[in-house]
Amino acid sequence: MPELPEVEVTRLSFAERITGARILAVRLGKPLRWPLGGEPASLYGLTVTAVRRRGKYLLLDLSSGQLLLVHLGMSGSLSFALALPAAGTHDHFDLVTTHGTLRLHDPRRFGAVVLTDGASSDRALKLLGRLGVEPLGDEFGLAEFHAGLKKRNVSIKQVLLAGEVVVGVGNIYASEALFLAGIRPATKASRISLARAARLREAIRDVLARAVATGGSTLRNFSSADGQAGHFQLEAMVYGRAGEPCRQCGSPIRQLRQGQRSTFFCGVCQR
DNA sequence: AAAAGCCCCTGGATGC
DNA sequence: TGCATCCAGGGGCTTT
Numbered sequence: 001m002p003e004l005p006e007v008e009v010t011r012l013s014f015a016e017r018i019t020g021a022r023i024l025a026v027r028l029g030k031p032l033r034w035p036l037g038g039e040p041a042s043l044y045g046l047t048v049t050a051v052r053r054r055g056k057y058l059l060l061d062l063s064s065g066q067l068l069l070v071h072l073g074m075s076g077s078l079s080f081a082l083a084l085p086a087a088g089t090h091d092h093f094d095l096v097t098t099h100g101t102l103r104l105h106d107p108r109r110f111g112a113v114v115l116t117d118g119a120s121s122d123r124a125l126k127l128l129g130r131l132g133v134e135p136l137g138d139e140f141g142l143a144e145f146h147a148g149l150k151k152r153n154v155s156i157k158q159v160l161l162a163g164e165v166v167v168g169v170g171n172i173y174a175s176e177a178l179f180l181a182g183i184r185p186a187t188k189a190s191r192i193s194l195a196r197a198a199r200l201r202e203a204i205r206d207v208l209a210r211a212v213a214t215g216g217s218t219l220r221n222f223s224s225a226d227g228q229a230g231h232f233q234l235e236a237m238v239y240g241r242a243g244e245p246c247r248q249c250g251s252p253i254r255q256l257r258q259g260q261r262s263t264f265f266c267g268v269c270q271r
Numbered sequence: 272a273a274a275a276g277c278c279c280c281t282g283g284a285t286g287c
Numbered sequence: 288t289g290c291a292t293c294c295a296g297g298g299g300c301t302t303t
Contacts, residue, residue: 003296033279033299056297074297075281090281108280110297127299154274163298171296239296259275262294 004168005211013224014080015051021099029092038115055167073110157185
């Protein structure tokens with residue numbers, strides 16, 4: 001479910017409210033992708049000092065200097081409230097604090113909650129160390145982006161998904177951004193010209209920023225930690241529309257598979 | 272070193 | 288209705 005916009009909307013929905021809260025208890029459900037990596041009870045009494053985001057990871061800074069990483073995987077979502085219902089079968093992590101309980105609901109359990117000894121710890125570096133640049137920040141420069149693409153001998157779609165050049169672009173927004181930029185997904189990343197890289201960079205920023213602004217839309221059923229549903233204001237131009245007419249030129253949207261993932265594009269608008 | 276494939280898991284949609 | 292099959296928004300790990 002969640003790409004950068006959904007993770008960011010989730011972060012915004014509870015970051016302020018949980019900041020300054022003291023951890024009272026931790027409840028674990030079924031195993032997630034990785035073990036927590038520490039004793040739950042060791043968190044008791046610590047304060048959540050900030051909630052940040054890096055790529056699709058949420059980072060909860062703790063007063064001990066530790067970093068609690070939360071990843072939503074494919075099907076994860078967070079809720080945060082003073083009183084939550086009894087944990088259901090797919091509620092696999094509760095962080096009970098003085099300001100409310102943060103709960104991870106994740107049917108497929110590709111998500112994770114990992115306790116690390118700070119940003120420079122081995123565990124944090126292993127998970128975050130290879131991540132590319134943040135697409136919505138000032139550091140997402142054209143020259144660096146183009147240089148990053150030049151080094152890769154795979155399709156541009158797969159480079160975007162890998163997250164080593166730029167983070168946060170998942171399977172939906174990769175297709176959408178490439179449509180906006182007029183670039184075929186199968187184009188080798190190394191063959192993208194500077195001018196086209198510039199268009200793609202703008203397209204990525206545009207589609208992600210709009211999705212954040214509309215509360216994580218495009219998606220079937222995304223809702224943030226305060227229960228607000230996405231507004232569906234951004235209609236997908238190509239994603240999930242195989243065989244349907246292109247909204248721009250009317251020709252049928254095409255679908256292909258790249259690295260076990262579906263890609264959608266318009267063969268006329270994208271060259 | 273980079274690229275390709277595998278795999279974790281559950282649920283919903285589709286087809287017979 | 289029941290059952291099998293396919294597909295799903297992620298990404299680390301292993302193999303080539």
